Amino acid sequence: MTGNTIQLDKNGNLKHFLTTEGLSQSLLLSILDHAESFAGVGERAVKKVPLLRGKTIANLFFEASTRTRTTFELAAKRLSADILNLNIATSATSKGETLSDTLHTLEAMHCDMFVVRHANSGAAHYIATQVAPHISVINAGDGRHAHPTQAMLDMFTIRRHKKSFENLRVAIVGDILHSRVARSEIHALSTLGVLETRIIAPQTLIPKDAENLGVQIYHDMDEGLDGVDVVMMLRLQKERMSGALLPSEYEYFQRYGLTNKRLEKAKPDAIVMHPGPINRGVEIDSDVADGERSVILQQVSHGIAVRMAVMAMIMGRQPDNMGDTE
Amino acid sequence: MTGNTIQLDKNGNLKHFLTTEGLSQSLLLSILDHAESFAGVGERAVKKVPLLRGKTIANLFFEASTRTRTTFELAAKRLSADILNLNIATSATSKGETLSDTLHTLEAMHCDMFVVRHANSGAAHYIATQVAPHISVINAGDGRHAHPTQAMLDMFTIRRHKKSFENLRVAIVGDILHSRVARSEIHALSTLGVLETRIIAPQTLIPKDAENLGVQIYHDMDEGLDGVDVVMMLRLQKERMSGALLPSEYEYFQRYGLTNKRLEKAKPDAIVMHPGPINRGVEIDSDVADGERSVILQQVSHGIAVRMAVMAMIMGRQPDNMGDTE
């Protein structure tokens, strides 16, 4: 699944947004630049621009996620699009309809964009290969594979604090193995040219192909955090605990939980990120999550701006002619 | 339940849309003509007209149906109406409130229109007799009785392909007995003056009053399809299979499944329709469903246009003054 063959149209513009892998640095920077234009909309008295008025966007969530669905819904509404929320798990496919028939039916209703969340890796990519030419697909998380809008809102947050990427050391901490977020972050950081990306996790939570991803692998938290500019924590899926992959929750926190004391190893101006929802006391201490280095809530705000940017770019709309507030 | 007494206001305009039965040919043609005006909206860059701005439409679904609910929701949004989705099965009526009290409460909230889906035949008609004069009711499917917007989108699709109705032979194939779609189609085809309507099904799936419906009854698929212009397949409710009404799924497909070979009996330019969702390999072969004679996805698109037309007509709005895109 290389990104650029299917994600771009013949003019090199973004057509689908499925993965950060394979997209050029200039395209990723363009997403960040567009998002800057939209970041101000959330601060306005009237948080709405008419850019996608009369467009129809369908949230196709095969896997429930209120938080992610809500950010896409808000982004669509603030662009003045019409949005359909479809919980596919409970609808037509349960009547024996094939996925392909469900998709073609939504196409025939003149939807313009599908925002897809699915438990299986590759689902959004598969859907992008199936849909009619007028439909764009945004991957809102597929299995362990990718979550590109999450990665780009993280990049946006890093750039806001660190201005440029080239001299940065970034550490990603936690369950890398099962994390679509980590995978999309690693690709984006690499393309944007950071100095070093580190992953910190017990051996059981490191993917087998990690060495091909261009990252440094650490099993010791103190070593891995030494001198980094950015600490990206991952959510620990508690259901992993029951397997043989992890020691107890207590022991995990002792070894990989982020505390203020441990954060002293990082640079004095290091920022702390987390995609949410947070497990306080599991992967991150409350003092850190609520501390002055935490940019976790900024990530949420930036998530709306980045999703507005991606939706607008895909529909060929420029924020500089976004018009007055509706 | 004759249609014209309750469905029309004193000037003969559409007030409720409960059944195709009893409505005049000119009224049905008027719905089709209005739908032509709306069919273009879905193709526009801005798929929205301000015709029902400030109106409130409530989707009252006593029986779940994501697909039908979605088409009404889209139609309402593209007319700029506000839409409420109420899943009645899980709400106030479960607190012991009577249906009548639920309806009057929604009236008091100044709703303008109820779109009603219910497992019981006659439910939409009953609701239309209960509501205040300012409320209109659209039947989105009631038990085995009627599904008039589905029938009209089918008529729209036929007219688009066959221009006029008068010389047509139409076959409806499948579980006629339990099908509100078939019943509404039969009435509409009759009123619109087709040459012949045939129903093709095993004896156990033919309603007892079939002979009064003005149709020709066939038990043999090849005989029934001979020389027809339009083949309307019905969805086979798999739950019927468990009863004594049907042989095995395999045997059903052998006798009543539509294959390309069987379709050779029909006219060379015959079109194939299906209300969806499709059971591939049960009532229809994939080669037919995806073949060049299939107009199944066109039916979906036309469904939005027809529902916009019915909503607008009921609210007394003409598409010719629908104004610019919002």
Place this chain on the structure above:
Amino acid sequence: MTGNTIQLDKNGNLKHFLTTEGLSQSLLLSILDHAESFAGVGERAVKKVPLLRGKTIANLFFEASTRTRTTFELAAKRLSADILNLNIATSATSKGETLSDTLHTLEAMHCDMFVVRHANSGAAHYIATQVAPHISVINAGDGRHAHPTQAMLDMFTIRRHKKSFENLRVAIVGDILHSRVARSEIHALSTLGVLETRIIAPQTLIPKDAENLGVQIYHDMDEGLDGVDVVMMLRLQKERMSGALLPSEYEYFQRYGLTNKRLEKAKPDAIVMHPGPINRGVEIDSDVADGERSVILQQVSHGIAVRMAVMAMIMGRQPDNMGDTE
């Protein structure tokens, strides 16, 4: 939990609406006056004003209530706000996220207002203490504590029929003990200066602090209704029946059900109110509920106007510059 310290901003304007307790008479009258301005919007051809365009309102329902949620949703839509419906019970908090983190996440999405329904008394007040300064909270019912918009729509309905409050005798009948509605009504009636507020219930359904609420307590229905101007019935939660608090449903109706015969004790022009949904034959006879003194459906209509008024006041918008219909 006194109302005025947290509910008002430093200029004395409404910031949160959590309880009717502790708010001044002039503020309550101002809500009623604003609601008068909005009452006409529901009667217009275009039921929409652009007053809150570009604002984001989140319905946070920790306890399901289709009816109440729908009225807030409609009020928000008719003010042109964007509304998010979040069923919190089934979303992020179930992933182990703390309530506080859920709230801060929604803040970071630039929501402007939370409408909160919760089974625990004090929940909305607690949330109002936790949120960022730019967020307002409206209590849509918290445990047994308060339901202030319900109380104000009741006050609005009383004023429409009785013009002023000062000479009124008002009886509240039913399960006072468990009723947030009763509690909010008692405070509002007291502040608005009615002559007398009576509560009528069996001893087991009277709160222990009732005597401090400034009400007259009656256990006999005929005595309690004698000469009153307004009868406010409460919904009997049927689940209370199973406990030791109540006799049988039949016996309850015999002693505290409102019939036309019993209503003769009240003044000839007395009005009958009920917050809905009604249990016909349990707390109120159908003849009364549907009779000419019943203003129950008017309460529903007024509920939209009052909620629009509260939302607009909280956002600092005046209905007199509400602009033309959108």
